[in-house]
Amino acid sequence: MSRVLITGGAGFIGFHLGRRLDASGWQVANLDNLSPQVHLDPDESRRRLVGDLIEADVLADDALEGLPDVDAVVHLAAETGVGQSMYEVDRYRRVNVEGTRRVAAFCVQRRIPLVFFSSRAVYGEGRYECGEHPEVSDGTCCGAAVAVASREDDPLTPVSVYGETKVAGERLVSGASGAGAPMTIVRPQNVIGSGQALHNPYTGVLAAFLARLKEGRPIQVYGDGSATRDFVDVSDVARLVEALLADPPGGPDPLVVNCGSGERTTLAELARHAVAGAPVDGTVEHVDVHRAGDIEHACADLTRLRALGLPEPAVTVADAVAAFIRDGWDAPGAESRVWDDALEALAERGLAT
Secondary structure, three states: OOEEEEEEOOOOOHHHHHHHHHOOOOEEEEEEEOOOOOOOOOHHHHHHHHOOOOOOOOOOOOOOOOOOHHHEEEEOOOOOHHHHEEEEEEHHHHHHHHHHHHHHHHHHHHHEEEEEOOOHHHHOOOOOEOOOOOOOOOOOOOOOOOOOOOOOOEEEEEEOHHHHHHHHHHHHHHHHOOOOEEEEEEEOOOEOOOOOOOOOOOOOOHHHHHHHHHOOOOOOEEEEOOOOOOOHHHHHHHHHHHHHHOOOOOOOOEEEEOOOOOOOOHHHHHHHHHHHHHOOOOOEEEEEOOOOOOOOOOEEEOOHHHHOOOOOOOHHHHHHHHHHHHOOOOOOOOOOOOHHHHHHHHOOOOOOO
């Protein structure tokens, strides 16, 4: 029986991935520091976890020493808040870059495959194309430019510190690839689904939507709601990683693959999905807010995923949002003012207007 180590295994994606791999016959070991920002109730996180738990920080000198033999590693442990990264710069670089360096070195030393979770944030605003100008545009050439789905070989142009740390992590993984340890880089879009943290203001907009719905307050959408994102259900992410672990890449270069639905959802549509999934009537209001590190559009091009015969997403955005709202309705979570406080913290630093 094969054994896999999941760093950040007690987190949202790690928990779902561990359950899927366990059901498929893998032995699962989890390395996690149970950070209070992520784990409101560490005891509950320990209780529900599938597999063994090594409670340690990936940055600790002895975190990776003395680990049991494993046949593969999935590196999820990271700081993930785009807005927070703009002022917690040193922490994000230390965890996301140095942590990745250590895990990649561990895999090279043991000559085992690594699946590294990067982010759609590496693309920044992504590509725009314009029929009136021959070159790929950044969207500023003229009013005819339109956003197009990001491909794995597109330039990496992050606009947040978080995105910069993921680019640095990819470079470390690429540098380690070919040294006897097969490397895969996964670039997930916005991952959603049941079990997502309901108290952390830096993990996504759906938790904020849920908190306001439960309090009978209007959902707040920043801007006019036309900004788009690519939302993918966590179960589809877990299926993809399972397939990647089953068939590690060969050759000296890492395999880089997008992970998303391949479809754009506006923030206004996302809000309507949340309202539709709630057991109470809800309303939506728009507020004029812009945060440093935010982008207008994001979507994954899944051409490479399909060409490789990897699993395509099966859960619709509407169904994923409904499951999130339904499963989170009676679960403990933060009051909506936590998101207001997070926005105020950005504004005080000149990072939100």
